[in-house]
Amino acid sequence: MEPLAIVWFGLTDAGIIFVTVAGAIFAVTINTYTGVKNINPDYIAAAQNMGAKGGQLITKVLIPAAFPYMISGFKQGWAFAWRGVIGAELLFSFLGLGFLLNVGRQLSDVSQVIAMMLVIMIIGIVIDGLIFKKLEDKVMSRWGLR
Incomplete structure (x- = not known):
């Protein structure tokens, strides 16, 4: 996606947004479509009746x-979007975690590279725990699975 974003948007913030959205939209769309397709037809018929x-x-x-x-789609979309943001920052940005990761790589500063990787990982885990874990727990209890 990055080469396409560079051609369309140049090295701008719009390129970062494009890469992020393009990375997430397919996972969310496919999972939503699958969810709707797998609904028990009896539920729909009962509601219509x-x-x-x-x-x-x-x-x-x-x-x-x-x-x-x-x-599930939101969770996968978040993962793809988060990786997309970091990847896009490597190419497009002059400020951000991806940029700092790239600077550490260019300067052969292993401690900076590891620190940026840890920060990226910790942010991903925190978002997963704060948002998606709570949402999953609510849905599981709503459907009587917990």
Whole structure:
């Protein structure tokens, strides 16, 4: 994606945003599609028999039933986006973790490279623990799996 972003946007922040969004969108979209496709047809038929139509069917049946898949997509999307941001910063940015990682590599400063790798890893783990773990726990308890 980076070469395409360089051609389209040059070395700008728009290139970083493009790489980040492009890295995440496919995982989120595919998992959401899979979640909707795997909904038990009986749920939809029951909701329709009770009078649910259009927006109500989507908000009350489809989204809640597909939500576990959507969470998986969000989690994968976050991972792809986070890697995309770091990769894009290596190429596009003059400030950021990817840039500092690249500077450490160019200067053969192993301690800086390891420190940046640890910071990147810790941020990823913290975001996963603060956001996705809590969200997964709520969904698991909602579906009676915990």
